[in-house]
Amino acid sequence: MSVLREKLENSNDAVFTAEFASITGGGMASVQKNSARLAPWFDAVNATDNPAAHAHTSNTATAIAMAMHGLEPIMQIVCRDKNRLAIQSDMLGAALHGITNISLLTGDDVTAGDEPEARRVFDIDSIQAINIARAMTNGKTLSGRTIRPAPDFYLGAVENAAAAPFDYRILRALKKYRAGAKFLQLQICFYPDRLEAFCKGVAKIAPDLKLLPTVVLVKSAKGLGFMNDKVAGIDVPATILTRVQSASDQSNEAYKVALELASHALTLPGVRGLHVTDFRHDESINDFMSDLGRTPKWQIT
Amino acid sequence: MTCPKTLRNGPCGGVREGGWCEVKPEMQCIWVKAYDRSVSLPLPKVWKAHFNELRPPVDMQLQGTSSWINLVTKRDQQVPAGWIVENRKH
Numbered sequence: 382m383s384v385l386r387e388k389l390e391n392s393n394d395a396v397f398t399a400e401f402a403s404i405t406g407g408g409m410a411s412v413q414k415n416s417a418r419l420a421p422w423f424d425a426v427n428a429t430d431n432p433a434a435h436a437h438t439s440n441t442a443t444a445i446a447m448a449m450h451g452l453e454p455i456m457q458i459v460c461r462d463k464n465r466l467a468i469q470s471d472m473l474g475a476a477l478h479g480i481t482n483i484s485l486l487t488g489d490d491v492t493a494g495d496e497p498e499a500r501r502v503f504d505i506d507s508i509q510a511i512n513i514a515r516a517m518t519n520g521k522t523l524s525g526r527t528i529r530p531a532p533d534f535y536l537g538a539v540e541n542a543a544a545a546p547f548d549y550r551i552l553r554a555l556k557k558y559r560a561g562a563k564f565l566q567l568q569i570c571f572y573p574d575r576l577e578a579f580c581k582g583v584a585k586i587a588p589d590l591k592l593l594p595t596v597v598l599v600k601s602a603k604g605l606g607f608m609n610d611k612v613a614g615i616d617v618p619a620t621i622l623t624r625v626q627s628a629s630d631q632s633n634e635a636y637k638v639a640l641e642l643a644s645h646a647l648t649l650p651g652v653r654g655l656h657v658t659d660f661r662h663d664e665s666i667n668d669f670m671s672d673l674g675r676t677p678k679w680q681i682t
Numbered sequence: 683m684t685c686p687k688t689l690r691n692g693p694c695g696g697v698r699e700g701g702w703c704e705v706k707p708e709m710q711c712i713w714v715k716a717y718d719r720s721v722s723l724p725l726p727k728v729w730k731a732h733f734n735e736l737r738p739p740v741d742m743q744l745q746g747t748s749s750w751i752n753l754v755t756k757r758d759q760q761v762p763a764g765w766i767v768e769n770r771k772h
């Protein structure tokens with residue numbers, strides 16, 4: 382059983398997940414370097430699938446490489462680049478390599494990336510993909526063919542608590558839960574009030590759904606501005622932008638904002654841990670986890 | 683269907699502040715519009731509940747055929763053998 386599943390389903394321990402930096406070049410050395418940074422702190426780490434519509438090393442290859450370097454992968458599959466056959470073969474390929482944590486996402490549109498002229502696929506949507514994955518765990522492909530033994534997936538998804546329509550996001554989380562998702566990694570959210578309303582709502586109607594809100598570590602107001610302008614579904618309120626912009630030490634202020642958002646998120650109902658996205662790429666991830674009261678699995682030298 | 687991502691089960695996570703479409707920022711998200719109407723219009727409860735139903739993958743074989751005929755013959759209700767919707771209680 383995956384550590385992620387064991388911890389979320391059979392314990393009350395807080396769970397921390399992170400995002401693996403996408404691999405383009407750098408070979409296994411870059412995988413090793415990234416894994417060494419994250420392994421002491423995180424229970425599982427996302428192997429992304431062409432994030433922000435940019436081509437990178439494939440989700441399956443990344444997940445396998447991560448596992449080789451001691452990380453437990455959560456393999457993401459997005460619906461933008463693959464039709465229903467390719468999505469099922471991603472899942473079967475993951476199962477072949479013993480990767481069982483699968484997270485299914487709609488995915489950013491091709492226009493968010495550097496190849497906007499590409500054909501967008503979206504043959505199925507994330508909720509349909511979750512339902513297909515759940516049926517696979519019962520030993521059936523979408524067409525009804527038998528898979529024996531059935532893959533033992535632990536299924537997750539993503540939801541954006543900060544995007545309209547706010548009330549419906551709770552119902553959409555329920556829809557994902559009913560389709561088969563056991564955990565949700567939430568999109569980065571700079572509105573504590575929206576996150577709180579979402580978590581309270583989900584805890585009420587789907588109390589078994591495990592929520593992992595995302596906090597992002599950036600170094601400056603420019604980093605926040607980039608997310609606000611370029612990343613689909615993320616809005617950074619002017620109060621936060623101004624606060625970081627006007628600080629004498631922007632890096633420190635941005636860090637403090639992330640810590641405040643994280644501390645608040647961890648108090649919310651239904652929340653079982655955090656997902657951390659690190660765009661600082663420095664040692665501050667160690668400080669961040671320590672400041673949240675975590676201890677590393679082993680001493681970092 | 684005017685969702686540029688052709689989504690069938692609600693809005694994606696890319697909806698912009700104010701409810702605008704991720705792909706076409708000048709357009710209001712069709713799912714935001716649909717949800718608002720499902721709440722505000724005086725529709726029968728059973729219709730409103732349809733909004734939360736899990737819709738199956740689109741059958742691409744039906745592209746270019748008459749949706750009215752497919753409705754009458756129930757061809758549009760056919761789903762793949764492995765499409766199984768569980769009625770999970772919460």
